[in-house]
Amino acid sequence: MDSPSFWLDSLGPIERRPPLAGDLEADVAIAGGGYTGLWTAYYLAKADPGRRVVVLDAEYCGFGASGRNGGWASGLFPVPEAKLARRYGPDAAAAMHRALGDAVDEVGRAAAAEGIDCDYAKGGTISLVRGPAQLRRAQRDPGFIDAEKATAICAATGVLGGLYSEHCAALHPAKLVRGLAETVERLGVTVHEGTRVQRIKTGRITTDRGTVRAGTVVRALEGYTAGLAGHRRDLAPVYSLMIVTEPLPERFWQRVGLARRETFTDERRLVIYGQRTADDRLAFGGRGAPYHFGSRIRPEYDRVPEVFEALRATITELFGIDPPIAYRWGGPLGVPRDWMPSAGLRGGVAWAGGYVGDGVAAANLGGRTLADLILGRDSDLTRLPWVNHRSRRWEPEPARWLGINVGLRATALLDAIDRRRTA
Structure with a gap:
């Protein structure tokens, strides 16, 4: 590519x-x-x-x-x-x-x-609730919907509820x-x-x-x-990475939904995000790539194999499929x-x-x-x-590098603790 x-x-x-x-x-x-x-x-x-x-x-x-x-x-x-x-x-x-x-x-x-x-398709967005810790947090939100309504929008695995907002378009x-x-x-x-x-x-x-x-x-x-x-x-230039599948068959979309091309995420702390594209692919991304010392931006930072693999595994966890991945990429956003x-x-x-x-x-x-x-x-x-x-302003280095990357690791650790409590 x-x-x-x-x-x-x-x-x-x-x-x-x-x-x-x-x-x-x-x-x-x-x-x-x-x-x-x-x-x-x-x-x-x-x-x-x-x-x-x-x-x-x-x-x-x-x-x-x-x-x-x-x-x-x-x-x-x-x-x-x-x-x-x-x-x-x-x-x-x-x-x-x-x-x-x-x-x-x-x-x-x-x-x-x-x-x-x-x-452009304004179907809204849903944040799926998929664990007891997520459920406790989400139920306090006025936008909370129950498992039946959430699954009708996006039938991922283990859905206990969701937070829906109309204010989003894919x-x-x-x-x-x-x-x-x-x-x-x-x-x-x-x-x-x-x-x-x-x-x-x-x-x-x-x-x-x-x-x-x-x-x-x-x-x-x-x-x-x-x-x-x-x-x-x-x-701070913090990297977010994405993958996109090959077009997925109609039977997948009949099972999963996203009929109005609603965008989706879930209530984990380390951000993930996805959409059904107009040509029926899953475009899916997330945080987790490291911040680079001195706020450096280089083309090679756009690709982190372990993050791409984690994104692919998350699609499998969410939807029970192991889809062919057509593209992998990334880039910096401003924080x-x-x-x-x-x-x-x-x-x-x-x-x-x-x-x-x-x-x-x-x-x-x-x-x-x-x-x-x-x-x-x-x-x-x-x-x-x-x-x-x-x-x-952000702190000088090395404090900036240490603080941002420790924050990323801590966020991932909290999500792991939530998952262990569910198991």
Whole structure:
């Protein structure tokens, strides 16, 4: 596989847009050609067609997490609503979660309006409860459903109940990001691929191909933020890995369900996530790959054989099958020190990110929020609690490496303890 994911590979060869050819002037310069950067460009172009907007990407649009993720456009937010309420008040916390739920619909609306066929299917999401410890925790949640209802959605093994939310859609992430890139170009945005951003400062973005000067610059690099000068400790690049099966027979789907292409996970602590693709594959991923010292990002880190094997074994455990695996891949996502995503604008420098793996819908919300901030609009979006939030920086090495990897091991250990108590 030459491309970094099944999603990208399924689109055929990627034709790269020309790199930046020397210095350039713009009104808004955006570092990063993933969802955040492209949604920001999209809403700016729709609101103010005369504004000169430039998007820069080191590889090509969608090379990073936007072309590799699990294809969940979800209303999930890594900070629980109760915790947000303690800090910002219940109304602000509810508004944050409501805005993310609305973003799920906005992704589908905008894709349809622009003719982007990204296999969008809003079936909701279910987190299966598959053990007594999980059941005790889940029964306290108002979204809890019993075993019969949960199994009717996703007939995995050992289901004791579930948590269901309507605020999620399954989609083909690479079709969405590549379609967005084509759309913003059609709207007059300039996109330069093969252009590596080296430094961001007020009024300019410095790249390996020249400098773009702009009244507003936007950092939209998510897991790749750590490679930017002066930002090593802002977001930790933590790897998530995925596998996808060959298309599975109809008799499997008749038994398992996911008839509306509901996305699925379960209540274990170490995150797993899956979807039924439009062509009837299981796309399945999870955390567990190590964080690498110094926030390093390298192509070889995308593949960890023991994690791929653990994902395959988990599919077997969940569904009682040992399916043929067609693709294996991975990539980094961006994690802030307090797990709180943010979007903001200060001193002519805007940013959005730190989605902790739940960025497909959140990036759309981030793009709309940044567009309002850049345009000087006072809106419901610009008053959300994540606006201009600043997470404290990660610790220097080796404390960062030790803390993140110990946390990953501890999470896996807690899941193992839960399983032993069930046995």
